[in-house]
Amino acid sequence: MARDISRIEAADFAPLPLHPSSDIDEIRRLWSQPLRLFRLANALRRRCHGDEVSFVINRNINFTNRCVSSCRFCAFHCSDGGYFLSHEQILERVADAEEKGATEVCLQGGLAPGMALEDYCEILEAIHGGYPRMHLHAYSPMEVMHMSRNSGLAVEEVLRHLKASGLGSMPGTAAEILVDSVRQRICPEKLKTLEWLKVVSTAHRLGIPTTSTMLYGHIESFEERLQHLQLLRELQSETDGITEFVLLPFMPGNNPLGPMARQPDLLEHLKMHALSRVILFPSITNIQASWTKLGREAAAATLHWGVNDLGGTLMEENISRSAGSKEAQYLSAQELTDLIEGQGRRAVQRTTLYERI
Numbered sequence: 182m183a184r185d186i187s188r189i190e191a192a193d194f195a196p197l198p199l200h201p202s203s204d205i206d207e208i209r210r211l212w213s214q215p216l217r218l219f220r221l222a223n224a225l226r227r228r229c230h231g232d233e234v235s236f237v238i239n240r241n242i243n244f245t246n247r248c249v250s251s252c253r254f255c256a257f258h259c260s261d262g263g264y265f266l267s268h269e270q271i272l273e274r275v276a277d278a279e280e281k282g283a284t285e286v287c288l289q290g291g292l293a294p295g296m297a298l299e300d301y302c303e304i305l306e307a308i309h310g311g312y313p314r315m316h317l318h319a320y321s322p323m324e325v326m327h328m329s330r331n332s333g334l335a336v337e338e339v340l341r342h343l344k345a346s347g348l349g350s351m352p353g354t355a356a357e358i359l360v361d362s363v364r365q366r367i368c369p370e371k372l373k374t375l376e377w378l379k380v381v382s383t384a385h386r387l388g389i390p391t392t393s394t395m396l397y398g399h400i401e402s403f404e405e406r407l408q409h410l411q412l413l414r415e416l417q418s419e420t421d422g423i424t425e426f427v428l429l430p431f432m433p434g435n436n437p438l439g440p441m442a443r444q445p446d447l448l449e450h451l452k453m454h455a456l457s458r459v460i461l462f463p464s465i466t467n468i469q470a471s472w473t474k475l476g477r478e479a480a481a482a483t484l485h486w487g488v489n490d491l492g493g494t495l496m497e498e499n500i501s502r503s504a505g506s507k508e509a510q511y512l513s514a515q516e517l518t519d520l521i522e523g524q525g526r527r528a529v530q531r532t533t534l535y536e537r538i
């Protein structure tokens with residue numbers, strides 16, 4: 182029987198074994214031989230997905246940028262002033278998304294001071310009441326922790342309330358690099374590795390799927406990236422609740438971490454997508470590239486390096502743009518289809534949970 186990962190302690194995660202089917206030397210060899218890595222990742226991608234590349238029609242809604250935290254990589258938060266969307270403004274955006282064929286809205290915001298569980302639930306209920314078919318993909322593990330702290334309720338209770346209010350799934354953001362010594366340097370106020378794992382595994386246990394992410398290309402080492410991927414593999418083998426893995430390249434603009442970040446070149450980005458496919462195979466089979474962070478041309482190139490999903494149309498993108506992204510805020514379904522077909526692949530529209538539309 183699967184272990185209940187939400188009840189395990191820090192000791193259960195340390196020391197971390199490496200990928201059971203390959204050792205660190207083999208992973209290093211692959212990393213240093215891009216052609217071999219590319220071929221392997223591409224073969225695994227084809228085995229899982231044939232020639233299909235998926236995307237979802239969705240809309241991001243960043244309902245506030247007020248935040249009590251100050252992660253060093255973040256150019257989005259505002260500790261003084263900032264904006265807060267009203268329910269009416271949120272519902273206007275949802276109506277616009279529905280008109281454009283969206284099946285999902287993705288809601289994330291800063292950790293607004295004093296914002297308690299009922300405020301988050303009311304947003305979900307307002308949308309769910311008016312647009313019951315819209316999938317609500319909402320609130321990062323850090324936001325769940327923020328609700329828990331502000332409301333004095335356990336994480337599990339918070340998640341139960343969110344689900345009852347219409348939550349369909351959660352973004353597995355706030356993961357950054359799941360190594361506490363790195364977290365201490367880039368986001369010291371954020372939840373720790375074990376807390377992230379506990380929030381996400383509790384969500385899975387309650388029937389709330391999540392994505393998984395990695396923010397890479399700043400101060401982390403190669404080994405720390407591997408450790409992060411290994412933790413996600415372990416989590417997935419326990420809960421099977423992760424729908425996809427999204428690589429999020431660090432954006433260096435307008436944030437204190439930017440000047441000290443080692444910025445990967447295009448080849449390193451491609452290799453990182455390929456290596457993620459290889460290490461996460463076969464437990465996480467959907468590997469997603471972020472067109473908003475990489476730019477659409479590099480994102481298209483990743484389709485030859487193990488990637489089978491290009492995420493969503495977004496319609497509104499504030500977080501990468503604050504950190505210097507020059508990419509558009511919106512790619513229509515037709516533009517995503519053209520991008521995919523331009524690489525000789527078949528474009529497939531999907532739901533948040535990877536059902537075909």
Ligand code: SF4
Nearest residue numbers: 248250252255258291
């Ligand atoms: S990443 Fe999120 S929690 Fe951290 S400062 Fe930015 S908005 Fe706040």
